[in-house]
Amino acid sequence: MRKKIVAGNWKMNMDMQEGLAFAQAVDEYYRVKPSTKAEVILCTPFIHLSGVAEILKNGNVSLSAQNCASEPSGAYTGEVSATMIKSTGAGYVIIGHSERRTYYHEDDKLLNRKTTLAIDNGLSVIFCCGEVKAEREAEKQFSVVRRQLEEGLFTLSADDMKRIIIAYEPVWAIGTGLTATPNQAQEMHQYIRGLVKEKYGNESADQLTILYGGSCKPSNAREIFSKPDVDGGLIGGASLKKEDFTAIVEAI
DSSP states (O other), X not given: OOOOEEEEEOOSOOOHHHHHHHHHHHHHHHHHOTTOSSEEEEEEOGGGHHHHHHHHTTSSEEEEESOXXXXXXXXXXXXXXXXXXHHHTOOEXXXXXXXXXXXXXXXXXXXXXXXXXXXXTTOEEEEEXXXXXXXXXXXXXXXXXXXXXXXXXTTSOHHHHTTEEEEEOOGGGSSSSOOOOHHHHHHHHHHHHHHHHHHHOHHHHHHOOEEEOSSOOHHHHHHHHTSTTOOEEEESGGGGSHHHHHHHHHTO
16 A cells, blocks of 8 residues: 655744744654554754754654755755755655745756755655646646656656655645645546556556645545545645644544
8 A cells, every 4th residue: 555644844834942842742642642544744944853853753753854955065055955954864855845836936847956866865755746726727737737747757767756755736725725626636636646657657656645735624634535546635734733733644
């Protein structure tokens, strides 16, 4: 069976003390309740990584960064490399989140370079894709996602693809209160799995974990996760409250 995952993306929230306290609370919860069917990942800002890694090191919760640099090292003031992220104890990194694509104009070629560097440095990648509202209304969502995956991911080898988790995030549903219907989510997840099958074959497609991201919350998570090609979620706002986040995990 392919891995079920629920990843909580804190975005730019929580100072150091708040973040460490939150990670401690989540870690303690999953030490008492270790039987969850999903891998739980906390995706923190860079400043939290080493502290949270220390908290999580002997528990049941994994750690991810939210981004990495597109260069391995050098004179890139303010950037954080994949090597640095790996050295903190994190095992994952988010690449291509819609907010990075939109606010920082990260294109597919750049995201491909980041993904390659992350994998080369031993990280697994949560690679995001998805369409904006105008593209959905113009019925271009499938061509947009195909382009993002072909240019951002499909230069990888089949072995490297084993380190990839794809997160489908309909951009029009992020932080807006709108949510793709469970059938819309399933339709796109099935399409994505089909693209991977077309490129890499049945085994890669069957093993690929595909997450849904976009206003997923305790009230709708169970129905979304019940769809056969939805393997969990990349959770934004609802990951900032322990009770909401753990309820979404339990919806698996």
